[in-house]
Amino acid sequence: MSVTDYESVIGLEVHVELKTPQKLFCGCSTTFGAPPNTQVCPVCLAMPGTLPLLNRECVEFAVRAGLALHCDIAPFSRFDRKNYFYPDLPKAYQVTQNFAPICTGGYVDVATEDGMRRIRINHIHLEEDAGKLIHHEDHSLVDCNRCGVPLIEIVTEPDIRSGEEAIAFLRKLRAIVRYTDVSDGKMNEGSLRCDVNLSVRKKGETLFGQRVEMKNINSFNFVARAIESEFKRQVTLIEEGGTIVQETRRFDEKTGQTSALRKKESAADYRYFPDPDLGEVVVDSEMIARIQSSMPRLSDERKAMYKDAYDLSDYEAERLTADKDLSDFFEAAVKETAHPKTLVSLILTDLSPLFGEDETEAPLSPETLGALADLLGNDVINSNTGRKVLKVLLENDQDPVAYVEDNHLTQINDSKVLQPIVDDAVRSNPRAVNDYLRGRTPAMRALMGYIMKKTQGRANPILAEDMLKAAIAEKDPS
Numbered sequence: 001m002s003v004t005d006y007e008s009v010i011g012l013e014v015h016v017e018l019k020t021p022q023k024l025f026c027g028c029s030t031t032f033g034a035p036p037n038t039q040v041c042p043v044c045l046a047m048p049g050t051l052p053l054l055n056r057e058c059v060e061f062a063v064r065a066g067l068a069l070h071c072d073i074a075p076f077s078r079f080d081r082k083n084y085f086y087p088d089l090p091k092a093y094q095v096t097q098n099f100a101p102i103c104t105g106g107y108v109d110v111a112t113e114d115g116m117r118r119i120r121i122n123h124i125h126l127e128e129d130a131g132k133l134i135h136h137e138d139h140s141l142v143d144c145n146r147c148g149v150p151l152i153e154i155v156t157e158p159d160i161r162s163g164e165e166a167i168a169f170l171r172k173l174r175a176i177v178r179y180t181d182v183s184d185g186k187m188n189e190g191s192l193r194c195d196v197n198l199s200v201r202k203k204g205e206t207l208f209g210q211r212v213e214m215k216n217i218n219s220f221n222f223v224a225r226a227i228e229s230e231f232k233r234q235v236t237l238i239e240e241g242g243t244i245v246q247e248t249r250r251f252d253e254k255t256g257q258t259s260a261l262r263k264k265e266s267a268a269d270y271r272y273f274p275d276p277d278l279g280e281v282v283v284d285s286e287m288i289a290r291i292q293s294s295m296p297r298l299s300d301e302r303k304a305m306y307k308d309a310y311d312l313s314d315y316e317a318e319r320l321t322a323d324k325d326l327s328d329f330f331e332a333a334v335k336e337t338a339h340p341k342t343l344v345s346l347i348l349t350d351l352s353p354l355f356g357e358d359e360t361e362a363p364l365s366p367e368t369l370g371a372l373a374d375l376l377g378n379d380v381i382n383s384n385t386g387r388k389v390l391k392v393l394l395e396n397d398q399d400p401v402a403y404v405e406d407n408h409l410t411q412i413n414d415s416k417v418l419q420p421i422v423d424d425a426v427r428s429n430p431r432a433v434n435d436y437l438r439g440r441t442p443a444m445r446a447l448m449g450y451i452m453k454k455t456q457g458r459a460n461p462i463l464a465e466d467m468l469k470a471a472i473a474e475k476d477p478s
């Protein structure tokens with residue numbers, strides 16, 4: 001048996017921090033990056049005698065996420081206490097939803113190399129975040145700013161079969177929570193964190209193997225590497241006659257390996273019980289209807305609209321809508337140009353890579369990019385110059401029209417100006433001309449290169465090529 005005879009069976013638990021300005025059970029701010037312990041109060045610090053008060057906005061956010069993920073919304077859900085001691089958890093329990101979560105069922109359709117795959121969601125529950133430990137050489141500090149920050153945990157069925165599928169799912173999920181404004185989905189700020197449950201089995205088997213959990217992985221890349229490394233470890237162990245132990249393992253980003261952290265706790269260890277301080281969470285059909293009607297346009301809807309309005313291909317529309325920031329940027333820029341197709345090609349070839357995993361800032365203003373698309377679309381500059389100008393604009397956002405004028409970059413569209421240069425090209429490159437005449441079409445590139453060099457890249461390439469062909473034909477009428 002070899003590795004190829006096995007498959008991995010993966011389920012994800014994704015923690016998504018809600019974008020509400022206030023915490024789940026008190027009025028403290030949720031803003032990221034404040035000085036330690038400045039966003040706390042007696043409630044989130046669990047002082048004796050304090051009582052939690054549910055922030056209804058968090059419930060609405062969870063419902064919005066549930067609707068976008070095709071879940072059933074529970075009319076009644078409840079909070080439970082998950083009991084454990086840790087220095088970053090002043091209450092010594094986490095308020096979560098163990099027995100009656102707010103959403104059940106649902107799914108995400110993801111595009112993979114093997115076509116569309118449906119990843120089912122088991123449930124979504126609301127819970128509060130814990131604080132953060134900051135470790136120093138001989139001591140550790142506790143920052144409670146994050147205590148009580150609202151999260152939803154999205155738990156999938158074990159439907160994922162590879163690292164690539166896991167990433168495709170996470171990307172789509174992140175896009176959905178961003179489109180719906182449920183979360184900013186920033187992995188580098190911990191707004192989106194992922195636990196991976198993985199077991200292996202021989203292909204064709206239907207029973208599950210013993211699963212191992214890897215906790216708190218905070219980048220797409222690490223998720224894929226952790227899955228790959230853990231898959232290999234489990235297969236090797238089984239092939240050597242060993243057994244997989246149910247445990248929590250840690251993925252080391254430096255070595256790319258996983259190592260045992262602790263034996264996996266079972267639910268019973270946490271002594272879950274309903275929180276007596278919090279009542280039932282009621283979501284009525286009126287509330288669902290209101291949230292449904294205020295749902296923003298999601299990627300699939302935008303995709304259809306772009307295809308229609310701007311005559312784009314499936315592929316172009318798909319890429320423009322894969323990221324909300326990119327899609328928003330396109331919508332702002334397209335208002336600034338009469339050449340949407342040119343704009344799309346500028347965005348997809350040169351700008352889309354700049355919208356990285358956690359990048360939210362547009363690299364230049366939509367007005368600037370729209371003006372550049374007009375310069376290209378109106379043949380004022382050629383694509384060669386366009387690329388150079390864009391590079392300048394990305395370093396220093398400015399008016400591209402003025403920049404092109406000041407630097408004399410306008411395209412030469414006048415055949416009278418081009419004619420002597422074309423003639424010179426034919427005269428000075430007899431070998432390339434001969435090659436072209438003998439059917440070696442790449443020789444045209446050398447001749448065009450000569451013209452571009454003589455015009456500092458400003459010649460209208462289509463006009464210049466036509467003129468070149470005419471000049472060669474005149475020289476050799478055969």
Ligand SMILES: [Zn+2]
Binds near residue numbers: 023027039045
């Ligand atoms: Zn508080």
